[in-house]
Amino acid sequence: MNSTYKAFWLKDGDLVVIDQTQLPFQIVTKTLKTSGDATLAIQDMTVRGAGVIGNVAAFGVYLAARESKGDLSKIKPLAAVIRGARPTAVNLMWAVDRMIAVLEKANIQKQDLVEVALAEAIAIADEDVVGTRNIGKFGCELIAAIANNKPQGKPVNILTHCNAGWLAIVDRGSALAPIYEAFEQGINIHVWVDETRPRNQGANLTAWELAQAKIPHTLITDNTGGLLMQYGKVDLCIVGTDRVTLKGDVANKIGTYLKALAAFDNQVPFYVALPSSTFDMQISDGVKEIAIETRSPDEVLYIQGLQDDGKVGKIRVAPLETPALNYGFDITPARLVTGLITERGICDAAETAIAGMFLDLIP
Numbered sequence: 001m002n003s004t005y006k007a008f009w010l011k012d013g014d015l016v017v018i019d020q021t022q023l024p025f026q027i028v029t030k031t032l033k034t035s036g037d038a039t040l041a042i043q044d045m046t047v048r049g050a051g052v053i054g055n056v057a058a059f060g061v062y063l064a065a066r067e068s069k070g071d072l073s074k075i076k077p078l079a080a081v082i083r084g085a086r087p088t089a090v091n092l093m094w095a096v097d098r099m100i101a102v103l104e105k106a107n108i109q110k111q112d113l114v115e116v117a118l119a120e121a122i123a124i125a126d127e128d129v130v131g132t133r134n135i136g137k138f139g140c141e142l143i144a145a146i147a148n149n150k151p152q153g154k155p156v157n158i159l160t161h162c163n164a165g166w167l168a169i170v171d172r173g174s175a176l177a178p179i180y181e182a183f184e185q186g187i188n189i190h191v192w193v194d195e196t197r198p199r200n201q202g203a204n205l206t207a208w209e210l211a212q213a214k215i216p217h218t219l220i221t222d223n224t225g226g227l228l229m230q231y232g233k234v235d236l237c238i239v240g241t242d243r244v245t246l247k248g249d250v251a252n253k254i255g256t257y258l259k260a261l262a263a264f265d266n267q268v269p270f271y272v273a274l275p276s277s278t279f280d281m282q283i284s285d286g287v288k289e290i291a292i293e294t295r296s297p298d299e300v301l302y303i304q305g306l307q308d309d310g311k312v313g314k315i316r317v318a319p320l321e322t323p324a325l326n327y328g329f330d331i332t333p334a335r336l337v338t339g340l341i342t343e344r345g346i347c348d349a350a351e352t353a354i355a356g357m358f359l360d361l362i363p
């Protein structure tokens with residue numbers, strides 16, 4: 001793993017992860033020693049974001065191999081538990097399936113499965129590093145083209161939702177990869193950051209990443225984007241995704257769909273950035289076929305933040321008797337997506353274009 005920024009790293013054979021539930025107020029790490037630790041870290045969102053969920057799942061299979069002393073019959077049920085940790089991000093299932101396929105082959109060849117699992121989990125992370133760099137380069141071309149048509153001194157205003165930065169995919173994220181690249185190239189940019197209720201990944205994580213990188217940004221409530229688009233203050237939307245179907249329907253953090261509708265109504269280009277591991281080529285209709293995670297109502301009923309006493313705590317924002325519903329993701333239909341920014345290039349969110357660029361991934 002060669003990345004500059006990391007959401008996780010290896011130490012003495014264990015996996016250390018940044019506890020994202022504590023950001024931006026404190027940088028706390030957790031050490032995952034067992035496959036159960038990996039499952040829990042994914043479930044309680046110590047780690048989150050489609051890519052990093054896949055990485056931690058892959059290392060979780062390695063930890064399963066270690067605790068099973070390389071016995072494949074014991075690794076498989078543990079891997080199945082990791083695979084079920086969260087339902088929507090397909091990178092989780094993809095990573096576990098890839099790990100098990102490699103281990104099955106290695107088992108026939110009587111190789112050391114602990115070593116093989118570790119090497120494969122590292123390989124997946126290393127591929128992500130290369131992939132995000134390429135996503136950054138392709139996406140940056142879009143930003144550069146807009147910048148060329150801007151009056152001198154005016155920034156390209158990019159709106160993003162949730163967190164799709166290096167905390168979500170090593171080592172530059174998906175949606176934020178073109179933003180990091182553009183900033184590095186000296187393009188004048190400014191990012192509108194949706195707070196992303198209920199868990200506030202925008203306010204807590206994206207704003208923190210951008211602040212660390214000194215990239216100009218402004219935090220907005222989730223409902224502000226439409227007005228900004230009507231005012232001509234958004235040049236481009238770029239979001240990440242947890243699963244894209246063969247026909248180009250996009251699952252991403254709840255609220256993405258409404259942003260895409262507003263973008264469509266205002267002729268603002270709406271791009272989705274993803275590594276190819278986020279395609280689910282076995283399905284077509286996102287609304288009918290993608291399982292949307294439902295999370296605890298408490299995430300809606302309470303807000304977590306920094307208290308006046310300097311401690312991180314939660315406060316309730318609704319009457320005690322009010323129930324809440326908490327879908328974690330929504331589906332943006334392909335027709336609202338201007339294009340998909342992938343590590344192989346930019347393609348239309350349509351079956352012919354996706355199949356044309358990713359034929360080798362279609363089962």
Ligand SMILES: CSC[C@@H](O)[C@@H](O)C(=O)COP(=O)(O)O
Pocket residue numbers: 048049050051052089161162163164165168169174175201239240241242252253328
């Ligand atoms: C890899 S970034 C794309 C998505 O994973 C991201 O936008 C997102 O929706 C994350 O959701 P989360 O619930 O925080 O895991």
